[in-house]
Amino acid sequence: MSKEWPLWEIFIRGQHGLSHRHVGSLHAPDAETAVKNARDVYTRRSEGVSIWVVEARHITATAPGDKGPIFEPSESKVYRHPTFYDIPDDVGHM
């Protein structure tokens, strides 16, 4: 068994109404301690109202090498942006 504590990714919600954002990562032996560590490391200056922690190994990510097939096809599809019709003035700011 490794003596290293697992790595946790930390997500903090800055204020009500905003979503949690990734702020960094830290080590902790378990989830409860990860929350406490996140409180001490990332909310010292009143940065948050809510903390989520996720063990890093549970995050599945896109591989940098797959950038071409995954992201590039959407670059040539401008019609996916809602820019081909006029918005009536009455609607106001959207």
Place this chain on the structure above:
Amino acid sequence: MADALFETLLRLGDNTLILGHRVSEWCGHAPVLEEDIALANTALDLLGQTSLWLEYAGEIEGAGRSADDLAFLRDAWDFHNVLLVELPNGDFGQTVMRQYLFDQFNLMNLRALTGSTDNRIAEIAEKAVKEAAYHVDRSRGTVVGLGDGTAESHERMQAALNILWPYALELFITDDTDADMAKAGVIPDPKTLEADYRATIEATLAEATLTLPDAHFGHRGSGKDGRMHTEHLGHILTQMQWLQRAYPGQAW
């Protein structure tokens, strides 16, 4: 009455001042980054509580002394903290055990102080009690984690408890000052907190697979009334007060 109140405030402020300084000694030395920051946060919370207690103490004394004057210009015999908080940090386990034994007391004491007949004390307690609740949460969790951890961490935590437990009992000695203040509703009578404290500590220790040592002795309250400190307090003050002693009146 003013003398007793001054004395009571010194006891509150000196406990958090000396423990805060002790904990701050870990800054940059803790076993992992996360603990380093957490310990520094705890130390700063304790120093924040200190400044509130000692500022009020200075006002009650009426001799024009500020919180800084009281912290940096008194000598060892004028400090009225319990012996527990001035003990050396030892290993990380001993620091955490000392922290838990103090935090649990601090939380119970502050909760009672929120109902103090002295409004200022009640207000300070109201602010400090939230910090203390988090401190307990953290130190309690670490005591359980290390106590019920590896064979080595268990052994170290039990050794720490054996050293520290007799000192913790000083927190519950009621002397004449305490009795007067308790009668006036300013503070809880320390004795009355002991049963609840013991029950809570025992529950934590059971979870941590640790056992209370048979204490053949309990310290008699020589720290809180300043009669006799351990040899460690002088060394703490040498470091803590150095700047004000070498350059009197220096300010930021």
